[in-house]
Amino acid sequence: MGEVYRAHDAKLKRDVALKVLPEAFANDAERMARFEREAQLLASLNHPNIAAIYGLEQSDNLFFLVLELVPGETLAERLQRGPLPVSEALELARQISDAVAAAHDNGVIHRDLKPANIKITPDGQIKVLDFGLARFAEAEPDATGEGVSDSPTLSAHATRVGVILGTAAYMSPEQARGRTVDKRTDIFSFGAVLYEMLTGRQLFKGEDVADTMASVMRSEPDFHALPTELHPRVLELLSRCLEKDPKKRRRDIGDLRADLERPLEPLPMETHERRRPAWLAVVGVALLMGVTAMVTWNLKPERPRRIQRFEIALPEGDIFGQAARRHIVALSPQGTHLVYAANEQLHLRTLDQAEVVPIRGTEGAREPFFSPDGQWIGFWADGYLKKVALSGGAVMTLCEAANPYGASWMADDTIVFGQGPGGIWEVAANGGEPRVLVAGGEGRAHGPQKLPDGKSLLFTFTESKFDWDEANIVVANLDTGERKTLIRVGRDARYLPTGHLVYAVESTLFAVPFDVGKLELMGDPAPVLEGVLRSVGGSNGGGASQFSFSQDGSLAFVRGSVGVERSLLWVERDGQWSAITERKGTFSHPRLSPNGKRLAITILKDGINDVWILDIERDTLTQLTTGGVTGGASWSPDAEWLAAGMGLSNASIFRIRSDFSGLAELVLERRGARVSPYWMPDAAGLIFQENVGSNAEIWVLPLEGDGEPHPLLQSESGFAQPSLSPDGRWIAYHSDVSGRTQKSFVQPFPGLGGREQISIDGGRSPLWSPAGREIFYTGDESRSMMAVAIRTEPELEVGQPQRLFEWPD
Numbered sequence: 130m131g132e133v134y135r136a137h138d139a140k141l142k143r144d145v146a147l148k149v150l151p152e153a154f155a156n157d158a159e160r161m162a163r164f165e166r167e168a169q170l171l172a173s174l175n176h177p178n179i180a181a182i183y184g185l186e187q188s189d190n191l192f193f194l195v196l197e198l199v200p201g202e203t204l205a206e207r208l209q210r211g212p213l214p215v216s217e218a219l220e221l222a223r224q225i226s227d228a229v230a231a232a233h234d235n236g237v238i239h240r241d242l243k244p245a246n247i248k249i250t251p252d253g254q255i256k257v258l259d260f261g262l263a264r265f266a267e268a269e270p271d272a273t274g275e276g277v278s279d280s281p282t283l284s285a286h287a288t289r290v291g292v293i294l295g296t297a298a299y300m301s302p303e304q305a306r307g308r309t310v311d312k313r314t315d316i317f318s319f320g321a322v323l324y325e326m327l328t329g330r331q332l333f334k335g336e337d338v339a340d341t342m343a344s345v346m347r348s349e350p351d352f353h354a355l356p357t358e359l360h361p362r363v364l365e366l367l368s369r370c371l372e373k374d375p376k377k378r379r380r381d382i383g384d385l386r387a388d389l390e391r392p393l394e395p396l397p398m399e400t401h402e403r404r405r406p407a408w409l410a411v412v413g414v415a416l417l418m419g420v421t422a423m424v425t426w427n428l429k430p431e432r433p434r435r436i437q438r439f440e441i442a443l444p445e446g447d448i449f450g451q452a453a454r455r456h457i458v459a460l461s462p463q464g465t466h467l468v469y470a471a472n473e474q475l476h477l478r479t480l481d482q483a484e485v486v487p488i489r490g491t492e493g494a495r496e497p498f499f500s501p502d503g504q505w506i507g508f509w510a511d512g513y514l515k516k517v518a519l520s521g522g523a524v525m526t527l528c529e530a531a532n533p534y535g536a537s538w539m540a541d542d543t544i545v546f547g548q549g550p551g552g553i554w555e556v557a558a559n560g561g562e563p564r565v566l567v568a569g570g571e572g573r574a575h576g577p578q579k580l581p582d583g584k585s586l587l588f589t590f591t592e593s594k595f596d597w598d599e600a601n602i603v604v605a606n607l608d609t610g611e612r613k614t615l616i617r618v619g620r621d622a623r624y625l626p627t628g629h630l631v632y633a634v635e636s637t638l639f640a641v642p643f644d645v646g647k648l649e650l651m652g653d654p655a656p657v658l659e660g661v662l663r664s665v666g667g668s669n670g671g672g673a674s675q676f677s678f679s680q681d682g683s684l685a686f687v688r689g690s691v692g693v694e695r696s697l698l699w700v701e702r703d704g705q706w707s708a709i710t711e712r713k714g715t716f717s718h719p720r721l722s723p724n725g726k727r728l729a730i731t732i733l734k735d736g737i738n739d740v741w742i743l744d745i746e747r748d749t750l751t752q753l754t755t756g757g758v759t760g761g762a763s764w765s766p767d768a769e770w771l772a773a774g775m776g777l778s779n780a781s782i783f784r785i786r787s788d789f790s791g792l793a794e795l796v797l798e799r800r801g802a803r804v805s806p807y808w809m810p811d812a813a814g815l816i817f818q819e820n821v822g823s824n825a826e827i828w829v830l831p832l833e834g835d836g837e838p839h840p841l842l843q844s845e846s847g848f849a850q851p852s853l854s855p856d857g858r859w860i861a862y863h864s865d866v867s868g869r870t871q872k873s874f875v876q877p878f879p880g881l882g883g884r885e886q887i888s889i890d891g892g893r894s895p896l897w898s899p900a901g902r903e904i905f906y907t908g909d910e911s912r913s914m915m916a917v918a919i920r921t922e923p924e925l926e927v928g929q930p931q932r933l934f935e936w937p938d
């Protein structure tokens with residue numbers, strides 16, 4: 130239907146696409162009429178998911194459409210890299226159905242819906258292109274649901290041999306037969322596109338056009354190729370779209386859109402647990418049996434094996450809560466027992482029994498793991514590695530371990546455990562003095578596992594202190610110390626006896642063949658499971674992915690996705706709480722305005738954090754920033770401005786008006802760093818935390834005078850979360866300067882004075898009270914809110930920390 134060029138509209142100062150009518154076409158009156166009708170049709174389709182038409186222009190004897198220039202790649206280009214994750218495919222399908230529904234509502238049938246005619250913008254928005262074969266439905270369908278007139282494109286010229294309206298592989302059967310079509314042809318094409326998004330392969334194929342059209346008319350879809358985790362309701366929707374008989378096919382794509390927008394209910398359980406409500410808790414625990422078969426299925430599809438799957442509900446009242454910041458689930462090597470952390474305690478279930486038993490002496494436990502014989506359970510609690518027998522009994526303390534970052538009990542009866550910035554350590558299974566296997570320093574390490582040779586260590590490593598999405602999977606030679614990066618972007622790798630590495634990227638598990646002798650990957654990674662819960666990460670969490678394997682390849686995992694929904698709460702000093710709003714979302718970094726009427730909150734959407742403003746009284750939520758922020762926003766003392774580190778991997782400090790007027794103003798450009806600014810009480814400047822690699826520093830930026838930033842606190846230990854007293858004379862922050870555990874401190878500002886520790890057993894994120902007589906901070910691995918009284922006149926006096934409450938789950 131003509132060549133397409135990129136051009137620039139000098140009048141409106143924008144780039145556009147020009148769709149040019151071939152010269153021979155322009156001289157054909159019938160075709161020219163068709164081209165003018167196309168322009169009118171496209172102009173009537175004003176929808177965010179449809180590429181817009183700006184006009185029909187003529188230059189001498191050249192006619193062309195002026196169209197919206199859509200950035201990004203086509204869906205066809207995206208599918209060259211393989212199938213989409215189910216959640217992404219369904220979201221794109223929802224947008225496609227929304228676009229086609231809008232066209233149908235205006236009497237327009239696309240007739241050539243295919244991946245090449247669908248673009249995905251960089252921010253994940255769908256744009257359906259090329260309604261060049263569309264037409265107005267000249268009358269309402271009759272009782273059979275078929276249109277009553279032929280397409281104007283099927284003229285005597287257009288139906289000559291070799292002219293095909295639509296692309297064969299995505300045609301409906303009636304379209305392939307050259308019969309009259311209505312909007313249900315688009316529904317069939319939509320089904321073919323959705324199938325390809327989910328499987329990564331074209332539904333109908335042939336050696337040539339004729340073979341492909343024959344496949345469309347006769348071949349049945351292979352639904353066994355669909356992802357095993359696909360919800361039955363989506364499978365039913367897809368099968369109804371792909372009915373050969375249009376009378377049996379879904380009639381209205383608007384109904385499909387409504388189905389895709391409706392949340393998918395949890396799958397019913399196939400065991401006696403069915404009677405127990407499975408989703409009263411935050412998430413449930415699911416077991417996927419035979420994941421080895423699933424890995425084999427993805428890598429060698431010619432020999433598929435049946436995957437057995439069942440779900441276990443958490444007992445009513447059990448919730449993971451704050452424990453989910455670390456690893457919380459462990460499956461015994463024999464696949465017979467499951468341990469998980471909930472309600473601040475470990476729980477044990479024997480899988481052939483229904484009863485779940487709390488394990489005594491494991492209060493506050495994280496990071497459970499089994500001994501190779503399955504008779505002991507190791508865990509972390511209260512700053513120590515511990516173990517307890519599967520049969521019960523006294524808990525044994527093994528060694529000090531300040532920061533839990535994954536642990537494994539190895540066949541040589543040693544336990545290897547991560548310490549984040551402290552490196553990776555090893556201790557005898559009976560306890561004793563731990564020794565360093567991988568030294569700490571720049572970056573953080575977690576999730577260690579010794580490989581079968583006993584000389585190689587597999588672990589996750591990141592140079593970023595706060596972003597585990599930048600982590601790599603590394604193997605180290607314990608004799609030489611030499612490291613080798615196996616996988617860039619991934620975490621929580623586990624070597625299986627099947628000869629595979631399984632690891633997580635966001636909420637998806639991937640598998641790849643691995644030569645354990647050569648320490649080399651032997652193929653390309655393949656996705657094997659979507660929807661595995663992982664923690665958001667940050668400096669107090671390792672981005673833990675919640676899954677665990679047995680030796681026979683069975684997999685236990687916790688359902689969930691990146692960015693767990695949270696509520697916004699008012700919490701009193703005694704722990705009583707009430708909801709600020711009924712809204713829930715992927716909220717973080719709440720910042721209350723000086724008058725307490727508005728809340729600046731960071732919200733994760735489509736993998737990007739941005740700042741939104743909640744008007745508390747009116748309960749309205751409005752987006753303030755676009756393009757990503759690196760943390761929270763800080764209110765100026767007069768509440769007219771907010772300052773934030775804006776950008777993604779590299780961030781600079783901007784300020785933006787809180788009334789949404791004007792554009793963001795650059796305050797300080799920083800490259801190769803992530804910054805989090807905070808206003809000074811007198812608004813004369815900003816203090817900001819700067820993260821470069823794994824290190825955090827605190828800087829001062831005057832907004833008057835020379836405006837040059839200068840460092841305030843720098844060391845290899847790192848300083849983070851600065852908070853200035855209301856009078857601007859003291860600064861509080863947390864640091865691990867006194868050891869491996871982060872503690873909170875206070876010292877004079879801006880002068881260099883003595884540092885006073887205000888927390889005892891660890892403390893993070895200190896914050897001054899409005900009156901300046903208390904500092905609040907989080908303790909117990911951020912599980913509790915602490916308060917300490919402060920007097921600054923005539924000299925600094927620090928009181929005894931008091932626990933106010935445990936954080937609501």
